[in-house]
Amino acid sequence: MERSSDLPGWRRGAELTGRRLECSALDRLIKDVRSGSSQALVVHGEPGVGKTALLEYVAAQALGCRVIRAAGIQSEMELVFAGLHQLCAPALDLLDHLPAPQRDALRTAFGLSAGPPPDPFLVGLAVLSLLSEAAEQQPLICLVDDVQWLDQASAQVLAFVSRRLGEEAIGLLFTARAGSTNLAGVPELALAGLQEADARTLLNALLRSPLDMRVRDQIILEARGNPLALLELVRGLSPTELAGGFGLPSAAPLSHDLEESFLQRVAALPERTRTLLLVAAADPSGDSALVWRAARWLGIAPNAATPAADADLADFGTRVRFRHPLARAAAYHGSTIQQRQAAHRALAEATDQAHDPDRRAWHRAQAAPGADEDIAAELERSADRARARGGLAAASAFLKQAATLTLDPAKRAGRAVAAAQAEIQAGSFDAAQDLLSMIEPGPLTASQQAGADVVRAQLAFNTSRGGEAPVLLLKAAKQLESIDVALSRATYLDALSASVFAGRLASPGGHVPEAARAASAAPRSPHPPTPVDLLLDGMARGLHHGYADGVPPLTAALEAFGTNMTAEEELRWMWLAGITAIRLWDDARWNQLSIRYVQLARQTGALSELPLALTQRAFTLLFAGDLPSAASLIDELHVVQEATRSGLAPYGAMILAALRGDEDQVASLADTALRDVTTRGEGIGINFAEWSKALLNNGLGRYDLATAAGEISVDYDKDLASHCWSLPELVESAARSGKTETAHRAYSRLSEMAEAARSDWVLGVQARCHALLADDEAAEPLYQEAIDRCSKTYLRVDLARAHLLYGEWLRRQRRRIDAREQLTVANSMLEEMGMTAFAARASRELRAAGGRTHKRAVPTQSQGLTAQEEQIARMARDGLSNPEIGTRLFISARTVQYHLRKIFTKLGITSRSQLESVLPGAPSRL
Numbered sequence: 001m002e003r004s005s006d007l008p009g010w011r012r013g014a015e016l017t018g019r020r021l022e023c024s025a026l027d028r029l030i031k032d033v034r035s036g037s038s039q040a041l042v043v044h045g046e047p048g049v050g051k052t053a054l055l056e057y058v059a060a061q062a063l064g065c066r067v068i069r070a071a072g073i074q075s076e077m078e079l080v081f082a083g084l085h086q087l088c089a090p091a092l093d094l095l096d097h098l099p100a101p102q103r104d105a106l107r108t109a110f111g112l113s114a115g116p117p118p119d120p121f122l123v124g125l126a127v128l129s130l131l132s133e134a135a136e137q138q139p140l141i142c143l144v145d146d147v148q149w150l151d152q153a154s155a156q157v158l159a160f161v162s163r164r165l166g167e168e169a170i171g172l173l174f175t176a177r178a179g180s181t182n183l184a185g186v187p188e189l190a191l192a193g194l195q196e197a198d199a200r201t202l203l204n205a206l207l208r209s210p211l212d213m214r215v216r217d218q219i220i221l222e223a224r225g226n227p228l229a230l231l232e233l234v235r236g237l238s239p240t241e242l243a244g245g246f247g248l249p250s251a252a253p254l255s256h257d258l259e260e261s262f263l264q265r266v267a268a269l270p271e272r273t274r275t276l277l278l279v280a281a282a283d284p285s286g287d288s289a290l291v292w293r294a295a296r297w298l299g300i301a302p303n304a305a306t307p308a309a310d311a312d313l314a315d316f317g318t319r320v321r322f323r324h325p326l327a328r329a330a331a332y333h334g335s336t337i338q339q340r341q342a343a344h345r346a347l348a349e350a351t352d353q354a355h356d357p358d359r360r361a362w363h364r365a366q367a368a369p370g371a372d373e374d375i376a377a378e379l380e381r382s383a384d385r386a387r388a389r390g391g392l393a394a395a396s397a398f399l400k401q402a403a404t405l406t407l408d409p410a411k412r413a414g415r416a417v418a419a420a421q422a423e424i425q426a427g428s429f430d431a432a433q434d435l436l437s438m439i440e441p442g443p444l445t446a447s448q449q450a451g452a453d454v455v456r457a458q459l460a461f462n463t464s465r466g467g468e469a470p471v472l473l474l475k476a477a478k479q480l481e482s483i484d485v486a487l488s489r490a491t492y493l494d495a496l497s498a499s500v501f502a503g504r505l506a507s508p509g510g511h512v513p514e515a516a517r518a519a520s521a522a523p524r525s526p527h528p529p530t531p532v533d534l535l536l537d538g539m540a541r542g543l544h545h546g547y548a549d550g551v552p553p554l555t556a557a558l559e560a561f562g563t564n565m566t567a568e569e570e571l572r573w574m575w576l577a578g579i580t581a582i583r584l585w586d587d588a589r590w591n592q593l594s595i596r597y598v599q600l601a602r603q604t605g606a607l608s609e610l611p612l613a614l615t616q617r618a619f620t621l622l623f624a625g626d627l628p629s630a631a632s633l634i635d636e637l638h639v640v641q642e643a644t645r646s647g648l649a650p651y652g653a654m655i656l657a658a659l660r661g662d663e664d665q666v667a668s669l670a671d672t673a674l675r676d677v678t679t680r681g682e683g684i685g686i687n688f689a690e691w692s693k694a695l696l697n698n699g700l701g702r703y704d705l706a707t708a709a710g711e712i713s714v715d716y717d718k719d720l721a722s723h724c725w726s727l728p729e730l731v732e733s734a735a736r737s738g739k740t741e742t743a744h745r746a747y748s749r750l751s752e753m754a755e756a757a758r759s760d761w762v763l764g765v766q767a768r769c770h771a772l773l774a775d776d777e778a779a780e781p782l783y784q785e786a787i788d789r790c791s792k793t794y795l796r797v798d799l800a801r802a803h804l805l806y807g808e809w810l811r812r813q814r815r816r817i818d819a820r821e822q823l824t825v826a827n828s829m830l831e832e833m834g835m836t837a838f839a840a841r842a843s844r845e846l847r848a849a850g851g852r853t854h855k856r857a858v859p860t861q862s863q864g865l866t867a868q869e870e871q872i873a874r875m876a877r878d879g880l881s882n883p884e885i886g887t888r889l890f891i892s893a894r895t896v897q898y899h900l901r902k903i904f905t906k907l908g909i910t911s912r913s914q915l916e917s918v919l920p921g922a923p924s925r926l
Helices: 009-016 022-032 051-061 082-097 101-110 122-135 152-163 198-206 214-221 228-238 241-242 255-267 269-281 288-297 301-310 325-333 337-351 355-369 373-390 392-405 408-424 429-439 447-464 469-480 484-506 512-520 531-545 549-560 565-583 589-603 611-622 625-642 649-658 661-682 684-700 703-713 726-736 740-757 760-773 776-789 796-812 816-833 836-848 867-877 882-889 892-907 913-920
Strands: 037-045 066-071 140-145 169-177 189-190 314-316 318-323
Touching: 009 484, 022 037, 022 051, 022 140, 022 169, 022 269, 037 051, 037 152, 051 066, 051 169, 066 122, 082 101, 082 140, 082 152, 101 122, 122 140, 122 152, 122 169, 122 882, 122 892, 152 169, 152 337, 169 625, 169 740, 189 228, 198 214, 214 836, 255 269, 255 325, 269 288, 269 301, 269 314, 269 325, 269 337, 269 429, 301 314, 301 531, 314 325, 314 796, 318 325, 325 661, 325 836, 337 355, 337 649, 355 373, 355 392, 373 392, 373 408, 373 447, 408 429, 429 447, 429 760, 447 469, 469 484, 469 512, 484 512, 484 649, 484 684, 512 531, 531 549, 549 565, 565 589, 565 611, 589 611, 589 867, 611 649, 611 796, 625 649, 625 867, 625 882, 649 661, 649 684, 649 836, 684 703, 684 913, 703 726, 703 740, 726 740, 726 760, 740 760, 760 776, 760 796, 776 796, 796 816, 816 836, 867 882, 867 892, 867 913, 882 892, 892 913
Parallel strands: 037 169, 037 189, 066 140, 140 169
Antiparallel strands: 314 318
16 A cells, blocks of 8 residues: 555645645545445546545555555546446455345456346446445445546446445545536535645745746746646756746646647657557556557567656556556557557457457457458447446447448448447437437438337437337337337337327327327237237227227236246336236236336346336335335335436325325425426326326315316326226216216216226226216115225225215215214224325214214334434334345445444334334335
8 A cells, every 4th residue: 555655756745735625525534434434525626636646645544444446547438347347356256245136237247257237226236235345344445536537337336336325434536527427416525726825835845946936936827726737847847947937938838738748758758668658558457468468569678668667657567557647648649540550459469359359349440440340240249248248338339339340331320220229228318319320321221220210219208208209119110010020019019108108298190099000000920929919919909999909918918928038028018017907907917017026126136127116016005005115115216216317207106195195295296297297298197197186185075176187187088098097086076076977977988997807996996986976776785886896906095985985975875873884994994004184084074973083093113213214124124134125225234234223222122123013014015
């Protein structure tokens, strides 16, 4: 480990002069890490201002800590996880201590084993766990220089880790150019130029002879407090020039021209030394053996390194290390294109094809003077390997370079389309749009045109959720019919899903009827139908010909779903399978699929799927009346969205607030959601937002408001099944507010589904709604049927509401004893579930019927816990281990243990086994 006394004089000066406040902040970071806390900090500023010197200061001061390093390298920005591998390499012996999904994800990401592409956020969690394991042995300081030049995958993971640090004894210190956004959200320390007095002190320490005061003042003025500018100016001028000031007019030491100073110093070296520096700059891995192999290929002798070391530009020791990134840039950009190509060619020859094929391919590409199909094909193989490791941005970079080296228009277009698809998967939508411009000149094959249209559709869907996405998907599906039937059918199914999602906000040509009509004409598969084929047939028939026509194939699809399907295929279509179960009113299968969805997303580490999976599972729990467990999943969903920066309207939170009778929360969430989904073109979000208002106001007994919201929710009538939750609310509110015509219209649409689906769930809800519209003689058996059918499902909310409506009807019939029996059941169930508004409605009716209510006691043992502590406590109560809790909440197991100690103290208990007795609610089923 380097100590201050071991550092070169220029580093000691730069780090100690004028940096008292900054050093004090870094001292606090080191102290916090030694005491067991974790901190992350980004030091940012202009080149030469002293960021790297502060890293050296931390390395020297971090006594008792383990220090590991990494640095962003501009020419490695396309090599997936290159920066992360630098940082984690010293701790990879601890991989076996990680949970299996994390261990496998990290091994795949680093190319240590084969496997499916890992989710980048699972890789992030694995890195957090790995660093936490390392910190168990000794407090850990991670120093990462030049973040702006990290590869995208590494930057994303390190940003994720920085935001999830807790009590692991880890310090993450980054340096970045001013304006770098790779670590958005991480605490920052802006490093400005030195104050004039400090700059003068530093300059005096650097001078070896007296300096004319006017010259000194001019140097300080022009350097503008940049330490490296001061150093380079003093280095570049002789004592005579400094003393007389003659060198100042021709010098260019200003901070924005620092590279020019390095360029001049590189240019002054012997040619063989310049070539050696160029080779080292062209492959910044720091592997001295590789550099010397390439140098030998170019005929360069070992003594060529001496002038570079004497000029203090680079050190060729066990690793090659440039004095400053600008020195590396000067060595590279100060050469001609032909010289750079020769250096890359030598590095390609020196790179082992078996052990590092991707780096070799990249060097070959940089060395190519023009189009080269052999290199382009090798880059394609590198892209496949990058994609398998989860490096989608790197895969795109390889494919883009391959397209650039391709003369054949068809191959060029195909590679550009594949690169654009990788960029979309990586979330780089602007880059994907730029890549599409590469294929505009054409000509394109039918397959390539279809692929380009799919990319455009995916861009439209990801950026707006509505707009042109259904139209473009339909166009691509049509073109694929004669090329790839299976892909065509899958694209038609995507188009149907997109049209349902866009709803009333879809562009012309992409509305549900138009998409369903086109999908109905899709070519049949020559093979036995798969679950995906059945889903397509059922959705197309149901949306084109009517709800009833779609029920048989959709039922068959759900029965077959999961059979002979890989986990990847299940995940690909699981959201649609779950939605189909809801559309069929199949509560049992919906429950099973939602459990499987969450399990698959967690087991495979598909964190991009987890928000949808948690939302769907939360809805099953909400309808089951298990609001605490649903709330727990919704809290977890918030954590996942914060960690992954994924965008999803707060569907579950809106309905949870409505069931709880929380007016302010519903208003806030619904208004925000309406603005958001309208901007994005996500029409289905309007259905949900207005449904939440209708549900809330029915609970509060504000039937006019509920009717108004319900009518908006079901206004888009192109997809009957999308209103399965809104229609019952509208029937109830309209019937109670005297709008019988509206109520009958809504009931008619509900009945259409009930007659076709015939499940206890839909028939129970239908009977409940029918009873509201029936005369007194017919109403009672309908209410009894509703209770009987709903009791056969797990959907306790619908059952409790059936008891409530029956009790209210009985009271109006002056059958007070019978009314009290039903209202007591309803009140008890609603209170137990936490449905405050509906419970209050039942309580009022029960008192009016002469009954007595007993409010459920609300446990208070958990008061004083923070929201995160409550989540951790519930999960620990439910039997999850510390690593499992950490995985769900994106924190380390060590941080979980830290919080559990605080929880035990607050709750006055001593072990996990006592949590069940002091926490409200039943254990979660997930």
